[in-house]
Amino acid sequence: MKIASYTAYGGPETIALTKAPIPTPRPGEVLIRVRAAPVTAGDARLRSGKVPRGLGLMLRLAIGLRRPRVAPGWAFAGEVADPGTSAFTKGQRVFGLTGFKGGAHREYLVIKASGTLLPLPDSLSFEQGAAFFFGGLTAAEFLIDRAKLAPGERLLVAGATGAVGGAALQIGRHLGAQMAATASPANHALARSLGAAEVTDYRKGTPPGPFDVIVDVMGSLGWPGARSLLAPGGRLVLITADLAQMLGSALRPRREGRHFMTGTNKDDLPAMQRLLALHQAGGYTPVVGPVLPFAELVKAHAIAESFHKPGNLVVVM
Ligand SMILES: NC(=O)c1ccc[n+]([C@@H]2O[C@H](COP(=O)([O-])OP(=O)(O)OC[C@H]3O[C@@H](n4cnc5c(N)ncnc54)[C@H](OP(=O)(O)O)[C@@H]3O)[C@@H](O)[C@H]2O)c1
Structure with missing residues (x-):
């Protein structure tokens, strides 16, 4: 499978797309075939290390002094490729968050079945599911x-x-x-x-x-x-x-x-479920702006760090 990684703090060209074996889920985990993932302002900040004044050292202490030691990609939408022993079913549409450690910018990922993973409702496309949470x-x-x-x-x-x-x-x-x-x-x-x-x-x-x-x-x-x-x-x-x-x-x-x-927001399962309830009540459907193929991840990062994109930018796998 194709996966993205950060090679250094810097411009979009510091992202590498390489090949890796498809991971095997451990007990309690689900294997997901990722279909779409957002490239967010947050992704651009982690990659570049460019954060509001005074927060740079804190960022580097948290994720790496010389390069971002997190994997690119914070959210995803896709299909269950291997449900393991969970209640999810093979082929089921899902969306979720890989969270701070990242790892959604790849073709397959494993995630805890009891973690930040939800069934994707029919009212949302994969692109909308990817754009949903940020x-x-x-x-x-x-x-x-x-x-x-x-x-x-x-x-x-x-x-x-x-x-x-x-x-x-x-x-x-x-x-x-x-x-x-x-x-x-x-x-x-x-x-x-x-x-x-x-x-x-x-x-x-x-x-x-x-x-x-x-x-x-x-x-x-x-x-x-x-x-x-x-x-x-x-x-x-x-x-x-x-x-x-x-x-x-x-x-x-x-x-x-x-x-x-000021501050940051929670990105746990209850917060995700509350947002889904808002969607189901007609109160929120994410705006999907540019959609690019995964192979154009470097270009996607360049757009995301402009801070002028309409809605959410999504790459599709
Ligand atoms: N506190 C938190 O927990 C948290 C969570 C998420 C994001 N953020 C931060 O929030 C910011 C926005 O994220 P986002 O994903 O919404 O970014 P985005 O999708 O790139 O949107 C940025 C928006 O800001 C507008 N804008 C750009 N420059 C502006 C200016 N000088 N004055 C007023 N508006 C301006 C853009 O308008 P036009 O396109 O019309 O120019 C666009 O609507 C980022 O700095 C991100 O790091 C913080």
């Missing part, structure tokens, strides 16, 4: 659990048409928010189709506030830019935050009667 889990946790977005509240999604923003608009609409967005002009129609009533070009400014919740996807507003747009009691969610902003939000989460939140 932005969706982040948007769901920050809007529902952290910001506690309520029906009728005003939501601004700044950077609204990528993986996280596209999910935030849909979940915001499902929760009954009134929504505004920023996006580059080519993506205004997409932002409107996902529920934004008002869209501006982020290079020219934001829709006028006040907003109850602002999801700042790229951290381009930050507290200084968002503060005057937030209603009393409003919540700023900084999806991309540097070390100083993370420490600032931990030490001073309440500011002038408003709330400032």
